Amino acid sequence: MTHRNARLTPAGRRLIIQRHQQGWKQAHIAAAMGISRRCVARWISRYRAEGLAGLEDRSSRPHTSPSRTTQRLERLVIQLRHDERLSRDEIARRVGLSPRTASRILARHDMPHLARLDPMTGETIRASKTTAIRYERDHPGELVHMDVKKLGRIPDGGGWKAHGRAGGSIRRDRSRKVGFDYVHSLVDDHSRLAYSEVLADEKGVTCAEFLERAIVYFAEHGITRIERLITDNAWAYRHSLRGVCAEHGIRQKFIRPHCPWQNGKVERFNRTLQTEWAYRRPYSTNTERAFQE
Incomplete structure (x- = not known):
């Protein structure tokens, strides 16, 4: 294929043929156009064999690719993305391919990026707020992000995710409140080291105690100074962490x-925890989820 620094375009190749037909010697054509005599001979011979069509660009794709991923593996990659909405790296680990190969397969089949999919339904999001300004702090501990994600608890026997919305609603004991779990998370801006706990509430005392344990965890992993x-501006954060x-x-x-995008690193971590x-x-049961290995 022609690139911006190519000596010859289809028009230049036609000029070679025109000068050859005018009686120019191949050596003179090569000198005038700044190319090799071998290149001139190749285009002349191709013109003789195929006519003007032989002067057009051709695909550089090889005729055979013995090491190309098999159709079975490609179908498995697409199925994992479609059914489980796995990341490129996770798909590669399961299938036994390199992450780059898995990425090429997904692109070849026009599979959208996970960021463009609804995390619950898997449907493509038509529009979303994205930012073109990305940043990363210079060293670990310079800035950490903190947030809480509220999750509905799972009733014993499983909820609608296990039985379907209709089945889950029928099995649920309406007289018993299920309630919520609160996933507290702290994420380092530079290293992305993260610490999370599933707690019973998001009160100020709970948030402060979580932060103390998170500081100890970060120190054990080399971030001794935050x-x-x-x-965000929650009351518990404004008044209880002082x-x-x-x-x-x-x-x-x-x-x-x-x-919320200003606290985007921990918000994105919350989404990763969800998916x-x-x-x-x-x-x-709720315990099975909270203490999953």
Whole structure:
């Protein structure tokens, strides 16, 4: 295929044929056009064999590809993305391919990126808010993101995910409240080290105790100093973390109201927890999900 630095385009090849028909010697054509005599001879011989059609660009794709991924593996890659909405790396690990090969297969079959799919239904999202400005702090501990994700508890015997919406509604004991679990998470901006706990509420005391344990966890993994903590504007974060932050020399930062993307790294981690753990498969009890290996 022609590229921007190519010596010859289809028009240049036709000029070679025109000059050859005018009686130019191949050596003179090559010198005038800055190409080799071998190149000139190739285009002349191709013109003799195929006419003007032989001067057009041809695909550089090889006639055979002995090492190409088999159709069976390609179908398995597509099935895993479609049925389980797995990431490229997870598909590659399961199938035994390189992540780059799995990515090429997905692109070849026009499979959309996971970011364009609804995490629950798998349907393509027609529009979503994305940002073109990406950043990463210079070193671990410079900034950490904190948030809470509320998940509905699973009744004993399984909920609608296991039995379908109609079946789950019939089996559910309406007199018994199921309630919620609260997944607290802390994510380092630079290294993406994350720490999460499933707790019973999101009260101020609970948030403060979680932060203390998260600081210890980060220290055990090499992040001994946390400089800044960014959260949303929840009351528990604004008022209950002051003591912990002051004790450890952490400066608190808050996102602008109604702008959750400013805390996007932990928000994206919450979504990963949903797709890779909380809603990955049906669970028969809430305990089974909370203590999954």
